[in-house]
Amino acid sequence: MPILFYLSSAVAIIATIMVITRYHPIHALLYLVVSFLAIAMVFLSLGAPFAAALEVIVYAGAIMVLFIFVVMMLNLGKETAAQEKDWLRPAVWIGPGVLTLVLLMEMSILLLAPPQRNVAVAVVTPKQVALSLYGEYIIAVELIGFLLTTGIVGAAHIGKQKKKSLHRFLQA
């Protein structure tokens, strides 16, 4: 299992690097799908099969579909890629790169501080998750329900293409 973990972690990191460096949105999204699938493998290796399944279904499935829909609706193609190429000159990377590296370094220092503990891979089954979810976390589930509802309503409202409507007196 560690082999699986290290391998899929490497895939995930490389795929993510590819995502943030692509110029064409579709390419980036496809690499993102790869990254998500690799992370699903990591979940599996950590003994969380339910999370792995959700990762594939929701992230790599539903959310990615949304992105691809939007990219297609806006018809972002070669021009966008060219524009991205124009925007992403190497100099642009310096500032964010330094800042994020510092952040990574600091997080590593904090994480690598002893004591280190190993993860004994024992599968946390979907049953356990479900019992806990609909037991002690029931309020949070309801809240998340509200959040999703507002998300739907908000998206429907914002995404509506408003037709310019003039009063009949103002129409020429």
Add this chain to the structure above:
Amino acid sequence: MAPISAHTVLIVAAILFVLGLAGVLTRKNIIFMLISIEIMLNAAGLAFIAAGSRWQQPDGQIMYLFILAMAAAEVSVALAMVLQIHHQHKTLDVEDLRELKD
């Protein structure tokens, strides 16, 4: 079966998070920024899963579920806004969207 150090997982999560952050800071296109935010959210989810495995508890997965739901809601609203922005401003350059300037 050699055990995996919990810290290794967390470092992977940190690397993913930092990559996502770098993407947000670097990109000017809103779509790419949103993609980068998804990476960051996913990295946070990974950290939760690792913690859940470390303590052999289902709570980590439950938190991941909540993050997932939140990400879904966020993406749907954000993409609707992207459509609207593209419709009104004919651009996706975040540097052009400065109406909230002081």
Add this chain to the structure above:
Amino acid sequence: MQQYLYLIPAMPLIGFLLLITGGAQFPRYVTAMIGAGSICVSAIIAITMGAQFLLYPPLEGVYHQQLWHWFNIGKLHADIGLQLDAMSLVFVCIITFIGALIHIYSIAFMEHDRDYARFFASMNLFVCSMLLLVMANNLVLLYLGWEGVGLCSFLLIGFWYESEANCMAARKAFVITRIGDTAMIIGLFLLFRELGTLNIREILALAPQYFTTGNTTVTWIALLLLAGGMGKSAQLPLQTWLPDAMAGPSPVSALIHAATMVTAGVYLIARMHTIFELSPFTMHLTAIIGALTLLVAGCSAMVQTDIKRILAYSTISQIGYMFLALGVGAWSAAIFHFFTHAFFKALLFLAAGAVIETLHHEHNIFKMGGLRKDMPLIFRTFIIGAAALAAVPFVTAGFFSKDEILWFAWSAAGGHPLLWVTGLLGAFITAFYSTRLILVVFWGERQTTPGKLPSSAMNIPLVILAIFSIGAGWIHLPHLTQVLPETVLKPAHPEEIIFQFIAIFSTLLGIMTGYMLYYLYPHTIRGWKESEGLMSVRNFFYAGWKFDQLYDVLFVRPFVFITQVNRNDVTDKIYSGIATIHLQLNRFLSVSQNGSLRWYVAGVLIGILFIITLQILR
């Protein structure tokens, strides 16, 4: 009967509230009905109550009505409580009765004015405040009335506010009386600190036990109260506002600046007589101020050309007599002079108003002349008023009151021959300028053609006031001794009859002089006009002894100079400096609010880095 006491000030208050809220919508006759009617009702109640009071005197000699508590702070219990004793009764009757007459007169006088309702509203508020002043049973309520009349005086002097001069006059009156008011309230604070109460009856009872005669504190209190009275009653050196106050309409001058408000100082001192008796120094000072004022104002009145200014200076001078009487301890005499003065001075002002109105707003007496035949009724009433002012013996009210004051000025315990001489000189001057006024206005050549004669609404009050100007001298106010102490006389004093003869002689001499100079030998004055020395004296008197110029140099200019030095307001700079610093900081920070999303994210990141770095370095 005493449960209806509150109605006396309540009537004008209701009138004021009605007029100020709905006055603009009412037709004119409704406004007049409310404005004058409320005072008339008040007057009827007051006179009925007065009759009751005199026929069936209450046990303690006072009607008392506690309405409600105003506020309680620590030991200070301020009540809205009214009292009516013999002295208040005189004031209340005068205020309501003369007030009612003046209101009736105003119905016709203000007929064509745009702000009919505002005028009556202010007048009603004035009457209400004045009644509160004289009926209050504690000094806090008295002070409320005191400030109320000051406010109304301000509003009514500046009634015709389109003219800048009127506004300046109103402001001047307000500011100068404020000096006195400030002194007075400090006096009240001191009084409260010492005695722990501001209830008038308690103060009068406590003060003699608490203070010894001539005590420094009580002297200070008396001096401060005197300063309050001086401001309100236009006594030296705070007299300069009254002549300018004539900018208001004539009924206002008659009611506020002749009959009632300006005598508030007299009321205050008479009301607080115990305090003043404990401070002989202040008593002497009061007498001296009164004597000086009557002389200074009398001299100014001799040379004025504006009919209302003549009357204004004569008012100052007559109040000077009252102060003189108060100062020598002749309390009843002062109140008696107030009583008669209110009638004849209101009469004079109203008659002057009628003359001015008929002559198309002509104020200069040398442009009047020969009005004897044109307006006989006004002429007759005016001559009665002037005779009362000049104290023509036996037939006028002014004679009896002034004669009493002159006698007490010599023979009362606090009296002094010099005070008497000043008073006598004042009597001569008064007689002289009254004669001059009559002769110049009503005899001689006609200078201006009179317009429409005043209507009966103006004539009737004149006639009533004229009757009282003659008759009031025979009304004795013996019951005042319940409230005010008897005047203590010197152990050895001459007979009163001698003084009466001297006073009569001086009055007649004044009238004769006026008659000679302005009727028989008018060229004498023309001759005097050639003389430079006399003219400079005349100009000095004309300008009110140059007090305005003196104050201008002493106070106004230094103040203006200081304000100019401090044009940029040092204190203000500190505060605006703080504001500027914050504005700069805001500009500095608002650079970060540039609307760039990536910039914000970077900001968040740097914040995270900072916190984590702190965590590591801990």
